Amino acid sequence: MKILFLCRLYKPHVGGVEKHVEEISKILSADNSIQIITEQSDSTLPIHQNYPESEVFRIPIGSVGEKHKKWVIWKWVWKNRRLFYQVDLIHIHDVFFWLLPILLLITKPKLYVTFHGYEGDNPPGLKAILWHKIAEWITWGNICIGNFHRKWYHTNPTIVSFGAVSLPATSKFKSNSKKAIYIGRLAKDTGIIEYLKAAKALKLEVDIFGDGPLRTEVAEYISTHHLKSRLHGLVPGASAKLPNYQIAFVSRYLTILEALVYRIPVIAQYNNSIKYDYLSDSPFRGFISIVSDSKQIIDAYRQISKIKLQSGYNWVRNQTWQKMAQNYLRLWS
Numbered sequence: 001m002k003i004l005f006l007c008r009l010y011k012p013h014v015g016g017v018e019k020h021v022e023e024i025s026k027i028l029s030a031d032n033s034i035q036i037i038t039e040q041s042d043s044t045l046p047i048h049q050n051y052p053e054s055e056v057f058r059i060p061i062g063s064v065g066e067k068h069k070k071w072v073i074w075k076w077v078w079k080n081r082r083l084f085y086q087v088d089l090i091h092i093h094d095v096f097f098w099l100l101p102i103l104l105l106i107t108k109p110k111l112y113v114t115f116h117g118y119e120g121d122n123p124p125g126l127k128a129i130l131w132h133k134i135a136e137w138i139t140w141g142n143i144c145i146g147n148f149h150r151k152w153y154h155t156n157p158t159i160v161s162f163g164a165v166s167l168p169a170t171s172k173f174k175s176n177s178k179k180a181i182y183i184g185r186l187a188k189d190t191g192i193i194e195y196l197k198a199a200k201a202l203k204l205e206v207d208i209f210g211d212g213p214l215r216t217e218v219a220e221y222i223s224t225h226h227l228k229s230r231l232h233g234l235v236p237g238a239s240a241k242l243p244n245y246q247i248a249f250v251s252r253y254l255t256i257l258e259a260l261v262y263r264i265p266v267i268a269q270y271n272n273s274i275k276y277d278y279l280s281d282s283p284f285r286g287f288i289s290i291v292s293d294s295k296q297i298i299d300a301y302r303q304i305s306k307i308k309l310q311s312g313y314n315w316v317r318n319q320t321w322q323k324m325a326q327n328y329l330r331l332w333s
Contacts, residue, residue: 001032001033001088002032002035002089003028003032003033003034003035003087003088003089003091004036004083004084004091004109005021005025005034005036005037005054005091005093006036006091006095006098006099007021007037007038007093007094007095008038008093008095009038009039009041010036010041010056010058012041012045012236013041013042014234014235014236016116016117016163016253016254016255017093017117019254020093020114020116020145020163020324021036021093022053023164023166024321024324024325024328025054026052027322028325029052029053029054034053035054035055035056035057035087036054036056036057037056037059037098039073040058040059040061043060043062046058047060057080059072059073059076060076061073070097073098074101077102078101078102081102081105084099084106084109085105085108085109087109088108088109088110089110089112089332090106090109090110090111091111091112091113091328092111092112092114092139093113093114094113094114094115094116094117096113096131096134096135096138096139099111103138110140110332111138112139112140112141112142112143112331112332113135113136113139113142113143114142114143115132115135115142115143115144115145115153115155116145117145117146117252118148118274120189121187121189121272122274123152123272123274124152124153128153129152129154132149132153132154132155133154136156141158141331141332142155142157142159142331143157143158143159143160143161143327143328144157144159144160144161145161145162145163146160146253146278146281147160147281147282148274148277151277151281152274158331159327159330159331161324162253162284162319163254163319163324164257164319164320164321164324165254165257165260165261165316166320166321167317168261168262177244177246178204178205178246179204179205179206179244179245179246180195180205180206180207180245180248181207181209181241181242181244181245181248181249181250181264182195182206182207182208182209182210182248183209183238183239183242183248183250183255184250184251184252184255185210185211185212186208186210186211186212186214186218187212187213187214188214188271189271189272190210190212190251190252191251191269191270192208192210192214192218193214193217194269194271194294194297195269195297196221196222196225196227196229197294197297198294198295198297198298198301199227199229200225201294201298202298203228204301205227205229206227206229206249207230207245208229208230208231209232209233209234209238209241210234210238211233215231218231239254239258242258242259242264243262246264246265246304247265247267247301248264248266248267249269249297250266251268251269251270251275251279253282256284257284257319260284260288260309260312260313260315260316261313261316261317263309263310263312264309265289265307265309266288266312267288267289267291267297267301267304268288268289268290269291270292271292276292283315284312284316286311287307287308287309287311287312287315289303289304289307
């Protein structure tokens, strides 16, 4: 079967969706042909590249701003429309609007969609909800990563999943470090400043792996308050460092699951109602601390011994990428 995935970014760019698409492609490519269309995240990356698991076509965006980027993408999609006609199915990862120029011309391939996260730092507006509903109506089925899509986007999921994780070679880890690790975007909705406020009060050292709009503010906060914390930037494979830390400051599904598989206590911060539902309406809510501000982070840190690490590990060890790939095959069948 010839499968075409559409995703905004793909490796070597680092991110949750990028890893999701890569991992399922590795598994599905054993019996299928995988093609991926994505944005050219770096101008030095080739427009066309073959990986062991997939053939990748990158849309050159250049220096065009976000406001005009969609026109560049639509022009490329129209020019390369043959790619969309030569496959058996097209699976879209959050970028349904890419298909608008050729939507009425797609007759052979079936369309499917995965809804991953949510947009921005606030509950979705009418426009975002409408796009989700249109994608749901037009496609043959969908996978929702998280149950919050039902309430906030009024989506009717065909399959609900909470992500997947690679199991380490050993299940025995013990860290003697008294440091915390943060993995994620440096943005308001991921709670980086609240984590640093708590770290300041606790005199806790934090290694920060990530980048984003708050990078300068984070660096200034560390410098101003003389924190024993280091800003490492965006580091591929940062989750492999989790076993070296006492606690994980993470609040996205992928990194939460990766911490659980190493039995690292998780403190996950939310700053709005959709993020709260994102975290609390999940099967792992009982295995992590869900908090809203630095004071609650401090309280949670002082009670990390009460976090049910073994129960979290018992649940997460069944959330494999092989299981996720089976979800896709089940959806397509």
